[in-house]
Amino acid sequence: MTMVTRTLRAAAIGAIVAAGIGAAGIGAAGIGATGVALAADYTLNVNTALQPQDPLFKGLNAFKENVEKGSGGKIAVRLFPGSQLGKDEDVLEQARAGAGVAVVVDGGRLAVYTKEFGVLGAPYLASGYDGVRKVVTSPMFETWVEKLRKAAGLQVLSFNWWQGERHLVTNVPVRVPADLAGIRMRTPGAPVWMETIRAMGATPTPMGWAEVYTAMQQKVIDALEAQSPAVYNSKHYEVAKYLTKSGHINLITGVVTSAAWFDGLPADLQALVRDEALKAGDIASRGTEASLADYEKQMQAKGMTVTEIDVTPFVEATKPVYEKLGYGELRVELNKFLGN
Known part of the structure; x- marks a missing residue:
């Protein structure tokens, strides 16, 4: 795909998201599963290649429910399984442009912006979820998060979404x-x-x-x-x-959104979104462990x-x-x- 084609595709996706189209998305129309109206102050559309039956999706549902509830309805979270918003790279481009989208993505795709993320997908890096979780919740990792913000305008919400070996x-x-x-x-x-x-x-x-x-x-x-x-x-x-x-x-992924969208949230909601993403990542990862x-x-x-x-x-x-x-x-x- 050429850069022009990718840009046009990303723009099309952004228009769809901005217009609120995409009724196939979970909770995409009317009232959300937790009773939060889509007239919320902020909306985050979360894209993943995985299907709803995947154990990781339970974590996404928990993230949606807890963010909507914890924000008092100020944030609506919509989930799009099966890459309904497009390929990860296209959604990342929309996030870079400031759209209220997020994607469950591996470090390899982020390495084009911040090299250190690529090591998360390197062979035999750590043992199981506990090993790799130690890396992605460390002060060292937070320096990578800041580099990514500056280099690409992307904000990591959490990176402890383990999908298994x-x-x-x-x-x-x-x-x-x-x-x-x-x-x-x-x-x-x-x-x-x-x-x-x-x-x-x-x-x-x-x-x-x-x-x-x-x-x-x-x-x-x-x-x-x-x-x-x-x-x-x-x-x-x-x-x-x-x-x-x-x-x-050891496939560890993260929920990555637009730094511009994230920066537009009040400080208390910024903290809420990151805290709930970390908690939900643990729910998803432990569910994966139990299911293998x-x-x-x-x-x-x-x-x-x-x-x-x-x-x-x-x-x-x-x-x-x-x-x-x-x-x-x-x-x-x-x-x-x-x-x-």
């Missing part, structure tokens, strides 16, 4: 990196994701999440990598035979083979990614911080 989803069994040779694997287009998949042995193929099922079905790609809830809820078990638990990326085993069982019941492997060869293969992308020193700093 990402695994390999293929039609051939995988044990070691050599098994991925020649396999075209879908991944987001951010450099840290692309380099990780390349280092693991596959050929990275960026495309939108909504396109993956059809691309697998039509053999445009051979494989993908994703967390278990997303694989199940998008029914990728219908087009792939194997889920190999490589856990190569059940998702694996359900995929196995659908005929998918779920395999545990020794990830050591993948850990070793992906170590050069940090230096290649200029994260070597930051990796050392984070290792010390995490006690690795």
Whole structure:
């Protein structure tokens, strides 16, 4: 997509949002689920690629309810699953332009504005939610938040929305990196994701999440990598035979909005929105933790083979990614911080 096309698309999305169109969004018309009228002083439209049945969406519902209630109806929050407002990059552009939109987004897509965010998507950075949460609630992380504000006009509300560890989803069994040779694997287009998949042995193929099922079905790609809830809820078990638990990326995401929109809120509402985003992120992440085993069982019941492997060869293969992308020193700093 060219820059002109992206700008026109983003402008179109902004016009739709500003006009209040988009009745498919949850709570998008009339009175919201918590009884808050859409004539609120401020409206925040939150976009996510995930579906409402994803455990992370429970956190978004909690965020909506608690912000609307805590603000006394001054803020209305509308949720748009399935990327109804467009791709993450397009919504980020709208946020940069000052629209009242937010998006659940990974650090890789923010790294184009503030490089440090990219390390959050680097391979084998931390162990589970508790490990990566320590990073994204640290004073170090807040310095990245401020850099992002200055560089791109984007405001992080919280970044503790853990979607699980990402695994390999293929039609051939995988044990070691050599098994991925020649396999075209879908991944987001951010450099840290692309380099990780390349280092693991596959050929990275960026495309939108909504396109993956059809691309697998039509053999445009051979494989993908994703967390278990997303694989199940998008029914990728219908087009792939194997889920190999490589856990190569600990997928932590955040709710990111417009700095201009955020700065237009009174100070008490700014604090409310950030506090509730952090609380809701914990709800979402703990729900994800509790759901993972059940998702694996359900995929196995659908005929998918779920395999545990020794990830050591993948850990070793992906170590050069940090230096290649200029994260070597930051990796050392984070290792010390995490006690690795």
